[in-house]
Each structure stands twice: as C-alpha cells, then as structure tokens.
Amino acid sequence: MKITDIAPRRHRLSQLYIDGEAAVKVDTETLLRRGIAIGDELDDEELHALLQASAKHRAEEKALYLLEHRAHSKKELENKITRAEFDREAARSAVEHMEELGLLNDEDYARRLANELFTRKKFGARRVKQELRQKGIDDALIAAVMDEFSTERSETEENIRAILERKYPMAREDEKVRRRAVAALQRYGYGFDEIFSVLNSEE
Structure with a gap:
C-alpha cells in the first residue's frame, strides 16, 4: 500500500490517501513522530500499528482535556473517553498513562x-x-x-437541622411541609431514625 497524498483535516487530523483513494484519518502529531510521508509504503501490520498509536495519542489528549476541567475517577474517565468514540483499549491505556503521570488517583x-x-x-x-x-x-x-x-459524622443532626432551617422552616408546624422535608432528607441520604430524631427533638 502506497501513501499517495496526505491532507490536513480538522481536530489535528490528517487524511491519508492510499493508492489514490481516501483511506483513514490519523492524528497529525503521531504521523509526524513516525515520519510518515507521501510515497511511503505501508503493509497491513504497519498501518494497524499507526492507527493504534494515533488512537492512543488522541485518547490521551482527550483525557488531559477532561482532567483540566475537573477531577475524575479512573472508571469515570475511561467511560467518558469511550463515549467520545475511542475504543475501550485506547481509553484504558490513556487512563493508565494519566495515573502514571500522577494526574489520576x-x-x-x-x-x-x-x-x-x-x-x-x-x-x-x-x-x-x-x-x-x-x-x-x-x-x-x-x-x-x-x-x-x-x-466525623457526629454533626449528622446539625446537618439535618441546617437543611430544615434553610429549606423547610415550617416542617415542625405544617404536616404537608413536614412530609416534603422527610422525603427530601431521604434523598439527601439520611435514614428515618436520623430525620425524626431531629424533627421530634425540637417539637
């Protein structure tokens, strides 16, 4: 297979033309690192290795972009990279690289x-x-x-009390508000015993 043309594309990609036909898009930096140029001959194995290296580099770039905005867990980052049209292998490799760099823990x-x-x-x-x-x-x-x-969870009751005072100040006087408050506090992750301990202690 002979590379007959290389054309720049968006998102730092390059379109490879093989034997006169548009073939695959490859990360431009990976292409430059490998010294691929018009006129080069590639066999199937070399083309596959080039595509893998391109996917790996692009997945790492995506990982860095996501981590710039906020911290992620390893699994969360891998899933996001995969959803961005990278295969699972490239995503996992990128996550491992981020962990090695100390950017993921x-x-x-x-x-x-x-x-x-x-x-x-x-x-x-x-x-x-x-x-x-x-x-x-x-x-x-x-x-x-x-x-x-x-x-450090001795402040559980204080947290419940703070939520009640901020959002449901009438919970102790109005039964309807009380029911809404209990439902909301459950969504916050508090159990009935914790909730009613606070509600009843101040009635």
Missing part, C-alpha cells in the same frame, strides 16, 4: 469527593456511598473512605 478523588458531599452539600452517608459508586469507585475503597469519615 481514585483514593484521593474519593476522599475529596466524600468530604465535599458531607461538608458542603450536607449529604448523609447513604447518599455519599451512592455518589461514589456512580463515579466508579470500587466498594472496598468506598468502605475505607467512609470509615475515615465515620468518626
């Missing part, structure tokens, strides 16, 4: 997210576990992180 991510959910959003333990699981944190790490925060 599930333990640190889980701890920071749990702290934010507990302290800023005032979520209960059940909701925090759910959020961590949705981000792709494995159960063993979730358990370890929750253990770290368990000794």
